[in-house]
Amino acid sequence: MTPASLMRVSELQVLADSVKAEEVSLACLQKETKTKMSMLETSIMKNEFDEGVVVDE
Numbered sequence: 001m002t003p004a005s006l007m008r009v010s011e012l013q014v015l016a017d018s019v020k021a022e023e024v025s026l027a028c029l030q031k032e033t034k035t036k037m038s039m040l041e042t043s044i045m046k047n048e049f050d051e052g053v054v055v056d057e
Helices: 002-019 024-050
Strands: none
Touching: 002 024
């Protein structure tokens, strides 16, 4: 994983911990997870192939 990917994963972990502590709603976690995973998948696809590849989001 790239440093940027690790940062996104750790951000999601902090958000998940906040949900467990009932500081943030589950809906917020689900929304953020969907957004971050989409960015992560796009980054992985570009790294695996070529920076010029257009990934349909």
